[in-house]
Amino acid sequence: MSDTPNGGAVQAPALAATNESTNRTPQAPSRDQNVTAAIPEESSKLSPAELKKRAKAEKQARRAQAKSAGPSSNQEKAHPPKEGKQQKDQKAAKDPKQGAKDDKSKALPVRRRPSQPNPPAPKEIKKETKKEQKPATGIFFGHLYNQPRQHSVVGASKEVHPAVLALGLQYSSYIVCGSTARMVSMLLVFKAVIQSYQTPQGTSLARHLTSHHLSPQIDYLRSCRPLSISQGNAIRWLKDIIIKIDPSTPEFDAKRELLEEIDNFILHRITVADKLIADNAAEKIKPQDVILTYASSSIVEKTLLQAHEKGIPFSVIVVDSKPLFEGKRLAQTLAKHGIPVKYSLVSGIAHAVKDVSKVFLGAHAMLSNGRLYSRVGTALVSMLAFSRDIPVIVLCESVKFTERVALDSIVGNELAPAEEILSQTERAALLPLKAHIPCRPNADSKDGEEAEAGTGEVISWFKDVENLQMLQVLYDVTPAEYIKMVITEYGSLPPSSVPVVHRMSTNI
Amino acid sequence: MASTPHSDPTTPNFDIVAAYRTLLASDPEMTMPVAAIEALVEALTHSTANTTMETLELLECQTEILKASIPNPISLSAGTDLFQRYIITTLNQPSRTGVNILGPSGDFRAIRNHLLSNGRLFVERAKASREKIASFGRHFVRDGVTVLTNGGSRVVGALLHSAAESSFTRFRVIYVLPPPSSSDSKEGEKIVAGLRSRNIPVATIPDSAVGYCISKVDMVIVGAEGVVENGGIISRMGTYQLGLLAKSKGKPLYVVAESHKFVRLYPLDQFDLPIEQMVLEFKVTDDKQGSASEATEDEGVADMNGGVTSTKCSGVSAADAVDFTPPDLISGIITEAGVLTPSAVSEELIKIWF
């Protein structure tokens, strides 16, 4: 946890913090202290106050991307966010190469945040943040509002590896999205990190690598987007094998060993597991089946394509939701392979589910009480399928299993920036309302000068209304009784057996 | 089983039970309530009753006799109750309607004549309402659906036939055949044959296979012997479990019943029916003798068999037993007057009884 603004103190708690982070919910790290300092510490020379200011500036700069600028309060401290943005673009462009070089090039699903197809160049002027305006943010997820999101590399610790910086930005902009993809990409990047690691004198790799070299990377990634369960599991595993390395092993050998282990991990826990799952699940697809799937899951895609290759005639209904529209790409891929595909949004789910014979879902995580933690809306789909007695089948690698339990979707979740709710087109559609927007407290001044700001202004209408909140979370929890079957690489099991498999898979 | 006359001053030589059975036997299309009404009308014809009180007494008495002679008088009592209620309300009605055809005094004789002269009409009307239900209910059978139905109801048969006649709707039927021992198994076979001859694919399954098939079903349509006050139905044994299965799988269950089957009865559960059913019998010996001898002491007649003497058992045999399907399992009741929600049944009954 990078919460400690005091650079001197970093070292000691870092290990503990990272350890802790692995088994903690990736979504809701309850930051009980020093809430404001979201930025990984580069920062031993900065005073806490300065840090705070900087954190705030970061936040504001990020906001400025999405909304038109407002009157500025503390301009002098502002980092030029443009810089950050450019950097980000560069990195983003650079990264595919990296990924390719690093591995047997796993194609990572790429999803873009449609609300920002071309993020408007952020203005230098800043606005009061929403949080300052509305102290009582979020009646539901107030406990989650303390997770600021890193949207630039500015302020990242020096220790953070450039590849990690790039990846972090891809996380925060949903370019790399989906828990498998995030985990794999993280491990691949860690390979680069490990490769570039040199054990300092007087300590051993096993002791030093995790706490001093990996932790800042992990912290940075977490600051970009809360870690997924699978990432947490992978990190825990990685730390485990690092610790187990005999301190007497020469650094070169140790590193090679580690890299091999990581490759093996990816191979066994993901690549092979996916194949097993897809084989298993494709068996369940019978001719004339209508398979419904929600959003996008790489393993569901694999399964469907595999069944299609086997020559089974079936059709697919892809149900999708705003704002990520992940299913669109899936629908396109499937259609390209010649599978008849229907595409519908979550509001039309009651219709979509009518002719369906099976529901295949991907998972973000399987919780130990048998519940499925997945893209928000999954619970709705499962509920309607369940009420029509359509089997709901979850495809999930065991690496996504967690001992965490949850009853509802509120306690633990990942909050997405609220302004992502409104896509550009939606904002544009609201422009005619301009004359009717009733009370805009500080709108009058900027009205004249920024009338052309257009869509950016719309979001400020929402923000300016005192009692209005926009809420967006990324996941929900599907009750176990809706789920008929979980297919893992260990075979098919009822949701009640999730903890069993989790124990097995972590004890190996 | 002769007319065990209590004291019946008005109809000396009339055997209402025989009349009832003859009616049922003579016309396979006749339903029990209507037959009961017909029988009562016949009783009126034979009677010498001249006053309201006498008539009512007569009716009550005859109804009792009739009910006592039939093992499962629920369906029948729908008819007798309705008839009785009609007589009472009509006779008590101070005739104020100037336009009343019965004239200013709307007297007893006029009504009696009306009833006597039109006995046959009721039957026709009852049949007409069945056709009406059929023509109405076939709107439920949409193209491409699979209908599950259970044995022996003629209204359901008529409805399915009516749907089959439309060349636009192709549908499939899963028919739960009544056990061969039951009285309406023949009816079931007839309906199945009729449907198949109309090119409707029919699968016949036993009661026990309903759960197995339910997921392939789009809707369930059942007939009823009686529709009770809370909107539930009394129907062939097995309907309740059918309803439970349908409900648990989210399939709509429609009941098809003529409105003269509405009966003034409010069962709380399966064992709150006013009939004896030999269904649940705990035994420690595998004693077949016992039940046989028991059966002979009362010549209960499964009512559909009409005159055919059945010597099965006292009360209702397991094969002809009925159960009660509570209203929450029912999506709608298709009557000749339209589709009623179960809650509307109560209103209908309230309206004639209060």
Place this chain on the structure above:
Amino acid sequence: MPQGAVAATPGLQSFIKSLKSTPVEPSIEHLISLLKRRQIRSSRPCAIATAALLLRVVGEVRGRDAGKLLRRIREVGKRLTAAQPREVVVGNIVRRVLGLVREVTEDNADTDTNANSEMSHSFHAQHDSLHRPQLSSSISTFSPLKNAVTEPLDTNLHQSDISESAEPAKRPSLQTSHTSYAQSTPMIGSLFGLFSHPDTPSTASTPTGFQSPAGKDSSITALNLDRLADLSTSKVDLKAEVLDGIRELQDELEQSDDLIAANALDHIHSNEIILTHTASTTVQKFLLAAARKRKFTVVHAEAYPNDHTATHATVLTGKKRYDENDDAEDQWKPLTAAGITVVLIPDSHVFAIMSRVNKVILATHTVLANGGLVAAAGAHMIAKAAKVHQTPVVVVSGVYKLSPVYPFDVDELIEYGDAGNIVPYEDGDFVDKVDVDNPLYDYVPADLVDLYITNLGGHAPSYLYRIVADHYRAEDITL
């Protein structure tokens, strides 16, 4: 969905405006084309337009022949409903007006001395209470015309009783079923249908219920014609009364939201979290009414992709769309201005949020006779999610949205919208290969609804059949 936002768009306003100057027949054609092109859509505008048009149609009919009037209205109604069968409310209004004509006719025939009492009169013996179009109960709030019960010689006294007490537990219309009117007695409501007197045409063969192909003049039977003849000799101005009735119907349309909103405080407590969906004036007024006294939180699901703009507009300004001539604009204010916290969520969040929600309030497009409803897409999943969380679902709807149509096939009622709302057409490749589905409406079965609130008050879904039966005549159910 920006229809109505541009001043030149043809729509309700332009139609109402043109109605004054255009002759009837072109006006009918005009409305038909507006309906066909979906330039007038959603229940309220359709209802208002239909009522306005019928007012003109009735005004234009010559003569006193009620039969002719009925035929004419029916004919217009048929054309309108054929133009847009899914706007069920058009048919509802037509049926209401038909019922009005019948009521006026029958009242006058029964008691031609008391021509003005049509509103609270129960009419003609052939209709028992089940089929009484109980205009009085919906309109009597504004028109205190309740004098029928005091008439000593009213032949239908018992029916008046029923309508007065609004409870069906009164003695049924027994003598009616064996009167000579039995031929058109729908067997609905009368279990004595079996015994009805045979001396009339067609009884024996088919007891007419509403599905019978009774022909358009089934109601104009010989006896009715007698009465109609009576009527034309009497001094009653049939037309004027019907016109009055239609105007009251228009009043009802206008005031139903406020009447519904009057119930708000009975259903919303302080600090509750209310979930609602899509943009609805009725719901908005309902919540605003509660907001005057209580503080609560509203979670607003945005109904993407068809109504989200309207939802956003509602959230921001209180009104879902702006037409060119909005005069009463000042009365619109968003809930937030009333101090209510509003949380805007995407539809997919409904399940996640539901465990915190105390009540779901849904608007509706149409309410069907079995207690189910047709509402904006997404309503089904919301109602279902509420059900599994044991959260009560309240549906607010004007009585004019109650349709006597039984949903044999709910799919027929569902309209599909522009796929371009989901995937922009620029994405041509996608649209080519993938079948994009965009249903505009959902059917919500009755068992997912806990309470209906109409301008008449609150009703259980199981009682809706009654409200429906009160407002439509059996003869009119098939137009």
